Amino acid sequence: MTTSSRATGVTAPQGFQAAGIHCGIKKPGILDLALLVSDVSGPIAGVFTKNQVVAAPVILDRDHLKQRIGRAILVNSGNANACTGKPGMAAALTMATLVAKRLKVPTHEVFVGSTGVIGRRLPIDCVKSGIPTLFAQLSPRGGHKAAQAILTTDLRPKECAVRARIGGRMVTIGGMAKGSGMIHPNMATMLGYLTTDAAIAPSTLQRAVEAAVNESFNCITVDGDTSTNDTVLCLANGLAKNSTITYGTGAYRQFVKLLTTVSQTLALSICRDGEGVTKxxxxxxxxxxxxxxxxxxxxxxxxxxxxxxxxxxxxxxxxxxxxxxxxxxxxxxxxxxxxxxxxxxxxxxxxxxxxxxxxxxxxxxxxxxxxxxxxxxxxxxxxxxxxxxxxxxxxxxxxxxxx
Known part of the structure; x- marks a missing residue:
């Protein structure tokens, strides 16, 4: 297993592009909107907060995840879009719909995330105005800006990418996360986005994500609180052209090990960057x-x-x-x-x-x-x-x- 020699974070695997911009949710000059896009649609898996009070993006993503296929993820910071009722759901759906139209894919292939203060309406006009700029800036080197754009009280962005040969092909897994406070087990304890160019069956990817999360993000605590927005998603596109990974095989065990490595690295980055943390x-x-x-x-x-x-x-x-x-x-x-x-x-x-x-x-x-x-x-x-x-x-x- 090696660290990726290409782009870092979520754009390290083949066929992923990202961007991060300021759209006006936060103070001028601070990145607050991120977009992650795969060149092709593929399997997606996810786990979410077990808090019974959930944000609009979590409700929408849970529904979209039933189709088990994804193409893009749009995330804003500075506003949680939680406890915002029907206007909040409409805003989350608008985010997904606008990206889906540009990609010419069904809306259920686009997932959204929000993080920030609870209870304030999301300024959706800011997001709308930012989406064209995001698409213009999409790049295989855009992962770092995307990782910056999802931060709240974090002091630094959190990124990781590793590579290993699975089934004779080089497979890469990348990731980015945000989290500093409201960190505690019962998934997901923060926002985390993972990408891979591995070919893997959708149900197998879901099992792998759950296994990796249980050994990483579900093993950290900063303050005993979990958020209304906690989400981890993993998007695969198959461009590594390995034989499709299925549950219970040696290739599956290798993949889970690789995914766990990325997840633990990100989880420990969250701990180290916890609010006021010195140890x-x-x-x-x-x-x-x-x-x-x-x-x-x-x-x-x-x-x-x-x-x-x-x-x-x-x-x-x-x-x-x-x-x-x-x-x-x-x-x-x-x-x-x-x-x-x-x-x-x-x-x-x-x-x-x-x-x-x-x-x-x-x-x-x-x-x-x-x-x-x-x-x-x-x-x-x-x-x-x-x-x-x-x-x-x-x-x-x-x-x-x-x-």
Whole structure:
């Protein structure tokens, strides 16, 4: 597996073009509208927020996804188009229809996304006026501007592309994502757009996306919130000309591995760019009785405000980790518990191992990235999550988000 030597991000695979412009939703000079187009229509797969309050683009995309074929994705930032009723649905449909007419494809082949402040009507006239400019600027090198145009409180764009030989052909997967706050499992935790030139069956692509998401975007948390707009879409066009990938084959496993690599890279970029984040910590649970139990323990530790504030304060308070394990709702035997901070054993058979170890883990807590590993001693199941610290800046950013 190698990093793509061609264009980066979503335009790295063959046959994809993108653009990002300012259309007037945000302040002058800030990119706020992105378009991604495949040269040909192909399979598309997606996962969406499980929040019961959903934005108009999510409702529209869920409906379009029933056809399992896509050609383009249009995304605006600066306005979530959420909780906007019938006018919001009309705006989302207008976005898709205008792009579909230019591409001469059915409207259901165009997907839309929005991100920004909830509850304000989308200035659809800005989007309408921007679409001709987007088409004029479409380019195989346009992925970076598109990645910039979907950002909200993010500090930097998030892009990735990798290549590997599958079935004797070189296959590329690219991606871009936005996310900084309202990040938590239960898909999708942000906006993420993946592209591939692989030939793959539509149902197989859906399975692959779900598998990759569960090991990446569903394994990160910044603040425990999920959004009304969370979406991940993956568009394939088959231009790599590999034999069509089907579920359960060796080629499928290779593809999932590649897709997971891109997804995890983007997910960790979201963590590192989280609002006010100064540390990213992997929570690794081993020796659980069931995968669900392992995940529950990991998520409880990862979302504990006491753990997260200790990370920010570089306070090596391992007792907070133990407290989170104990309240995770999973049966445990305390005398079987071990906890490591990186490679430093701090808890053995449920008890702290002493002051010397505490001094060693104090040094670990000063790192920007490290791992907290918990061994439950009950079975062979495992799980992982990435979490971040909770800082003063997180409160500052979100206390004044609308202003």
């Amino acid at each position: 990213v910590v992997k929570i690794a649970i081993e020796g659980a009785e069931t995968p669900a139990g392992a995940r529950q323990v990991a998520q409880t530790i990862a979302t504990s405000n006491l753990v997260k504030t200790a990370l920010f304060g570089e306070d090596a308070n391992w007792g907070r980790v133990m407290g989170a394990i104990g309240r995770a709702g999973v049966p445990i035997e305390q005398t079987k518990l071990s906890v490591y901070f990186d490679d430093v054993l701090m808890v053995q058979r449920g008890m702290g191992v002493g002051l010397a170890a505490e001094r060693r883990i104090a040094k670990v807590f000063k790192k920007k990235e490290f791992t907290i590993r918990v061994r439950l001693g009950q079975g062979s199941a495992k799980s992982h999550m990435w979490t971040t610290d909770l800082s003063y800046d997180y409160v500052r950013i979100n206390a004044s988000y609308r202003s």
